[in-house]
Amino acid sequence: MERTLRGKVAVAGVGETDYYKRGQSPDAEFKLALKAIVSACENAGIPVEDVDGFASYSNDRSDPSHLAAALGCKELRFANMQWGGGGGGGSAAVGNAAAAIISGMADCVVVFRALAQGQFGRFGQGPRRNVIAGDMAHTVPYGLMSPAQMFAMKVQRFMFDHGVEQNALRAISLASYEHAQNNPRAVMYGRPLDEATYDASRWIVEPFHLYDCCQENDGAAAIVLVSAERVRDLPNPPCYLLSAVAGSHYRAGASVHNAPDYATSAFKTLAPRLYEMAGVQPDDVDVLQSYENFTGGVLMSIVEHGFCEPDACNEFFVKERLLAGVTGESQLPLNTSGGNLAECYMHGLGLNIEAVRQVWNQSTNQVADANVSMVISGPMVTPVSACIFGSEATQ
Amino acid sequence: MTGYYLNPGLPQPAATSDGLDAPYWQGLRDELLLVQRCHSCQKWQWGPEWICHRCRSDNVEFESLEPRGTIYSFERVWHPVHPALKEQGAYLVVLVELLQADGIRLVGNLLGDPNQPVIIGSEVSGVFEHHNDVDNPFTLLQWRLNGN
Numbered sequence: 001m002e003r004t005l006r007g008k009v010a011v012a013g014v015g016e017t018d019y020y021k022r023g024q025s026p027d028a029e030f031k032l033a034l035k036a037i038v039s040a041c042e043n044a045g046i047p048v049e050d051v052d053g054f055a056s057y058s059n060d061r062s063d064p065s066h067l068a069a070a071l072g073c074k075e076l077r078f079a080n081m082q083w084g085g086g087g088g089g090g091s092a093a094v095g096n097a098a099a100a101i102i103s104g105m106a107d108c109v110v111v112f113r114a115l116a117q118g119q120f121g122r123f124g125q126g127p128r129r130n131v132i133a134g135d136m137a138h139t140v141p142y143g144l145m146s147p148a149q150m151f152a153m154k155v156q157r158f159m160f161d162h163g164v165e166q167n168a169l170r171a172i173s174l175a176s177y178e179h180a181q182n183n184p185r186a187v188m189y190g191r192p193l194d195e196a197t198y199d200a201s202r203w204i205v206e207p208f209h210l211y212d213c214c215q216e217n218d219g220a221a222a223i224v225l226v227s228a229e230r231v232r233d234l235p236n237p238p239c240y241l242l243s244a245v246a247g248s249h250y251r252a253g254a255s256v257h258n259a260p261d262y263a264t265s266a267f268k269t270l271a272p273r274l275y276e277m278a279g280v281q282p283d284d285v286d287v288l289q290s291y292e293n294f295t296g297g298v299l300m301s302i303v304e305h306g307f308c309e310p311d312a313c314n315e316f317f318v319k320e321r322l323l324a325g326v327t328g329e330s331q332l333p334l335n336t337s338g339g340n341l342a343e344c345y346m347h348g349l350g351l352n353i354e355a356v357r358q359v360w361n362q363s364t365n366q367v368a369d370a371n372v373s374m375v376i377s378g379p380m381v382t383p384v385s386a387c388i389f390g391s392e393a394t395q
Numbered sequence: 396m397t398g399y400y401l402n403p404g405l406p407q408p409a410a411t412s413d414g415l416d417a418p419y420w421q422g423l424r425d426e427l428l429l430v431q432r433c434h435s436c437q438k439w440q441w442g443p444e445w446i447c448h449r450c451r452s453d454n455v456e457f458e459s460l461e462p463r464g465t466i467y468s469f470e471r472v473w474h475p476v477h478p479a480l481k482e483q484g485a486y487l488v489v490l491v492e493l494l495q496a497d498g499i500r501l502v503g504n505l506l507g508d509p510n511q512p513v514i515i516g517s518e519v520s521g522v523f524e525h526h527n528d529v530d531n532p533f534t535l536l537q538w539r540l541n542g543n
Contacts, residue, residue: 128477131408132407132409136406137410137416142504143504144470145476149470152470153468153469153488153490154468156470157467160515202473203471204473206471206473256501258442258499262467
């Protein structure tokens with residue numbers, strides 16, 4: 001038996017709520033989840049009551065049984081949570097949903113993520129407890145407590161090892177903001193960013209300027225998956241899942257910053273498996289969405305997925321190469337919705353939706369002939385994940 | 396002046412309720428760096444675990460180690476993410492590698508001017524920073540460049 005996800009499951013529909021700055025959502029987090037799922041089902045042309053499974057990640061608070069009850073689903077057959085924090089589970093949840101469909105555990109699975117950082121806690125703030133124990137006791141009292149601070153340490157070392165300059169990080173941010181100017185859904189729509197503004201922006205933690213860091217947002221996003229057979233009877237063009245991988249390298253989860261291979265996005269062991277299952281090479285990838293918690297993580301992810309040699313980052317990471325509107329052999333259109341930096345930080349699920357829209361030829365920054373569309377989710381955490389979508393041409 | 400590197404008011408460290416890292420925190424109170432060493436394969440490991448990740452022996456004990464190492468990575472923090480740090484200004488966090496102990500790493504602050512240039516690979520020595528003026532006194536392990 002060939003063990004693969006390739007071509008067996010397809011995206012039937014995608015949906016999202018309006019995207020808000022943190023604390024600005026008029027709706028409660030659970031209602032945001034419901035709205036995104038209903039929207040995705042409408043987009044798919046599938047009755048909401050036919051949804052029989054849910055997959056999410058990062059301890060999403062919207063419980064699948066409650067969702068199924070609130071949505072009036074006929075039955076619940078799959079309720080899945082990918083372990084791990086950050087956006088590391090974004091593509092893993094897609095893979096988990098696909099595995100459920102292929103195995104016959106469920107027929108129509110919704111991958112979703114809902115966040116109201118106004119209603120609940122913010123990601124970008126340190127803990128407020130008086131006493132702290134466990135892993136965080138070894139870092140927080142030294143002022144190392146936010147995601148930016150956890151990951152700057154890795155990026156600093158990678159930049160030191162490979163002579164990476166600040167402008168390489170800047171290019172990633174500039175490309176995201178430029179793409180967002182064509183995307184009315186983007187929170188940063190109408191708020192362009194130029195080199196001088198980036199350079200003059202304050203440090204959050206070196207080597208991250210303000211614009212190297214993702215936003216904090218409220219909203220929800222959902223993706224409906226069905227079998228490849230079923231999707232042919234539905235209105236959207238097919239967008240097949242070609243592969244999905246999740247995990248991390250040897251002892252990536254060693255505590256107190258003790259992972260042996262430290263300065264990494266955690267994709268070195270996963271990337272070869274991702275390409276092998278999909279049957280593609282980096283050169284075949286037409287458009288890439290790469291999760292930006294921080295630009296440094298994008299840079300390391302792109303290196304570890306074989307698009308760029310680690311010592312060639314300064315030449316590779318220039319804005320023009322990363323733009324959808326520029327054509328050429330060496331292009332790598334990146335984060336074409338504006339991504340987490342400039343569209344919305346929906347814990348990265350917006351990146352998966354944008355990857356699907358590229359295959360459907362519906363992006364606001366459409367890449368010509370986008371047949372192989374890749375997503376990298378949640379660099380520098382563990383587990384991380386990635387997936388590749390493909391058009392009919394890839395079948 | 397408090398004599399502390401960072402302004403007071405951050406969460407205070409305590410041993411885990413299962414006791415896994417209790418010897419480490421008690422060691423710092425006694426001005427000893429105690430980290431785990433496997434008595435089966437003699438290798439050091441950190442962070443703390445119940446068994447040795449190399450040979451899976453549970454014969455893992457806390458042993459004292461000279462607090463000296465090299466800067467493996469660092470960061471200069473500017474944006475305060477906790478109210479206690481609002482007036483702090485920039486500060487330096489270092490990740491220190493202890494090559495004499497199989498390359499285990501510890502997080503601390505680099506003492507001195509927060510705006511000093513920091514060079515990865517620089518040699519540092521530990522400084523015990525006692526916090527005695529709280530209900531449950533604790534000690535942090537800070538780092539100073541050798542030769543300063």
